[in-house]
Amino acid sequence: MTNPLLSLNKKYPTSAGFAELSQYSMFRDKNLHEAFKSSSWFELNLYGITGRTFSKTELQILNYIWVSTSYADVRIWPNRIAALAGSSRATPLISMIGGLASCEAKLFVAQPLVNSLSCFYEISAKIKSGNSLEAILTEKLKNNETVFGYGRPITSIDERVPHFIDFLHEHHADNGENFRLAFKIEKILKSEKNIRMNIAALYSAVCADLKFSLTEMNLFVSLLVVAGMSPSYLEALEKPELGVLPLTINDIEYRGDTEKKWFS
């Protein structure tokens, strides 16, 4: 067995990019400083992730995905981490990195969105194979499988959902196959399980319509909530040191052992 690392150790071919200092810098297959002069950073980032360019409307929609989840509430965990680090007077970047790292959580950002995208591809493929949506979902529920993107109690609306629907409608972009499928799934789950969609279903439905791979989706959403961190961090600097949601000893309910001896 030949170890492929050997040849890579000798020669490392790359098409990701290349910098010839004092000359030029290539971003994938394009000259960074020339080809992207009229592009936004967001477009550049998407080109880096997918190697594709998107239409103006598609970019507006993908941008709105980022915009509509950029919550700046300090209570939200990634923002809270950035703010806590700020309260101890860490640098902006170190604070943001701490907040971003938490976005690897099972409960928000990358994992649920990627899982939801995977779910849409799975369900779409089964429908294309001739199965009915009802049968597909019945099987999933019978096997206790999670239908990612759906889990909101029926009495609670994810406020991002109506805004996102409205946005897509305004831009005449609410006719994607997976986008429409998202509501059909919700209708069945409302009836069977009293649950409705959260925004992950719609974000991933739209990204499925745009043919994102799972890894591309992961990369695309990795910075999804970063914009909300800056205001939280900056406000931490305006408050006293350690002044972000400060805790006294009385805010802690200790439930462990007391006065144990190391040597009995």
Next chain:
Amino acid sequence: MSKKFKTKISEEKSLSNDPFLPDSLSTYGYDIIKELLPNANIVDYLFLMLTGTRPNPSEVILLEKLSILLINPGIRDTGMRAAMNAGVGSAPPSAVLISAISGSSGQYGGSREVRLIMRWLIAATTSDELFNANCINHIVAEENSIWPNLEHTPGFTKFESKTSTFVIDCLNFFEQLDNFDHVNWLANNYQRIGSQLNNGLSINALIAALCCDLGLNEEQAEYLFLTLRLPAAAAFAMEQRTLGWKHFPFFADTVEYTSSTLQNSPPKVDQLIEGYLND
């Protein structure tokens, strides 16, 4: 590869033809299997890793006790809280510890503060003149720094005028443990300097003194501080993940939005959704 990575720390040797598979590994010349595993303890190894030299017996005891002091800063520490915020959402351990390091790195209660305290503490213990509080700020001030402005005197608690019993007891413990120059100086002078500032001494001041007495430089001390915060960060994160996010305080009653901007309700989209279902 025309240039090689240079190191005096770690040597790998391969006896086979596979240049990716080491058959032996050493740290600063000590073979891990033949010398370190049978003979070294973790404190020896930690000191060796940071400094490149083996600790003497006194340094072993000091690092051991300093490590115990560093490990758990309490659940309210910003690094521990950062870890919990990552852990409660079931972020993987690597992500949790990145968040913990972020929250543990700052100039108030964090690793950066230890570095700044060491700077003035070394000046204090080598000064021929009486060292006062007003000597500190110009020693720790940095030009062109990416760090936020200092708003307190490193090593002293900004909002408390007295030193906690915990800090005093820790200081006494180390005073009695051995004759440490920087710890002794701190013990003999903290009340005088504290009353000039009307602030109490913080635990980071003791940690910085111990790092000085261990012979660490500022950079080594910061690395040690951050490394040893990680076990407690892991423990707190795991605990909150197990308890579940529903038990994790959201501060719903505490946070109050102060802007006067009027908010609109989300748009009504029921008819649109009906349309999507009936297409």
